[in-house]
Amino acid sequence: MTPYRAFVLCSFRYKVFASSFPALHEQYPQALRSLREQLITKLETAVKDEAEKMYSDHGIVPLLNQLEELSKQKRPGVTAWRPTGDVEEDLRAHTYPLKLKQRDRLKKIAEALTEENKQLRTAVEARRHKFHNTQQAVEDNIARVNQAYDACQNLPLQKLIDFVKKECM
Template identity: 25%
Template sequence: MSEHIGCLESEEIGGEKLQVVKAALHTAMSRVLAGWNVSLLAACFPSLAVDNKDFIETIRVNIVEVVEKALLEDFDEMIDEDIVKSLEEFSTAVKDSCVSKGTVAWRPTGDPKLDMMAHDARVLYYEKQHILESLKHAKLVTSKAEEAIKQGYKKCHENQKEIQKNLSVVNELLETSQAINEGHNSGLCKTVFLRPSN
């Protein structure tokens, strides 16, 4: 078809697999452009087709070359900017990962229950850690509450002792006042009732 179609050199693409991608794109483009034959173009320009078949062929060749060149540039740009850049970022991410070369990556076993267990185990481990942290926090809060209650009981006991002490003083005063009152009343009675008459 056209001499422009072909694979990029390895330094342009950066790998054998990218060469395969480029070749597949070029093959697809070649097939599409090969379908642009003279009869298709002649159907678009019926007045020229009868007397100017060579002119229509020239137009077709020029259109195919322009489209082919534009598509090749787009393919190169797509490969350079999208595919190669993505692969470089992926390669950098793989190199920067902390996983050693001897580490075996997890792969599905084919048994859905077993695969879900591997997934669920990680989630359940996280949940277990979360529950243990919550339990630890609850124990700390409970311990502080118990200490506050002990302090409260101690304070109540001290207050109770103080109240009993003050109450015994009040009781003594009451007894003393009653005794004084009774003694005073009996003396008053003697004075009033046993006073000698004139």
């Protein structure tokens, strides 16, 4: 009980105490610190006295000693809450089914992700193939336009104009 009591009393911080009395904190910070220390001391004494009184009035110490003796005794035919008595082994037996469920769940997630990756890979390959075909078609069209341009460059312009006038008129 002593470590717990010390923990509770240590959590009674000056900052919190000072926020409850801001005017006193501003004018007399040292007096407020002293007051807090006195309060903690008196509170610790009061809690200790009250605990000792409760122990003596209700006979708690002998009861705790009796409980310790009973827990040390082994009774035939009565199983303890730890069947083997080994904490690690019993804990392993308790957590094993949970770990199996978690493993199965993770396997399902991994399978779903693998399937999704396979589908994405297939879709990417199809789009790459389509892109390659489109790129090839564009390059072919550019080559035809360049051929037509080169052919037009080799024709004499005047002959072409005469030919068009003759044929169209």
